[in-house]
Amino acid sequence: MALSHLERIKMLKLACRRGNAETEALLLAYWQDLRQQAQTGALSHPALDKTLTQFEQLLQTNDQDLMQWCLRPDTAPDDWQDLIEKIRAVYLTDR
Numbered sequence: 001m002a003l004s005h006l007e008r009i010k011m012l013k014l015a016c017r018r019g020n021a022e023t024e025a026l027l028l029a030y031w032q033d034l035r036q037q038a039q040t041g042a043l044s045h046p047a048l049d050k051t052l053t054q055f056e057q058l059l060q061t062n063d064q065d066l067m068q069w070c071l072r073p074d075t076a077p078d079d080w081q082d083l084i085e086k087i088r089a090v091y092l093t094d095r
Contacts, residue, residue, distance in 0.1 A: 005038045015059040023067045029091040
């Protein structure tokens with residue numbers, strides 16, 4: 001049985017817990033934004049599925065790389081730069 005988007009999002013919260021507070025704050029802000037978008041239907045199901053899959057894959061990255069990319073998105077691999085920029089933008093708009 002496939003998990004719903006909200007179930008997947010709930011599971012991702014634990015994966016957002018990292019070795020440093022700065023990276024964790026960025027990831028949890030983005031996680032909250034994803035949860036809100038899923039609850040309100042702001043994203044279509046295919047778009048939300050793609051975003052969740054990409055976020056799940058990013059969360060498998062080691063803490064040191066992830067922190068470096070969040071601090072300096074230009075150092076992230078090309079495939080991750082857009083997502084890293086979105087994560088930073090969500091964090092900065094919530095402040």
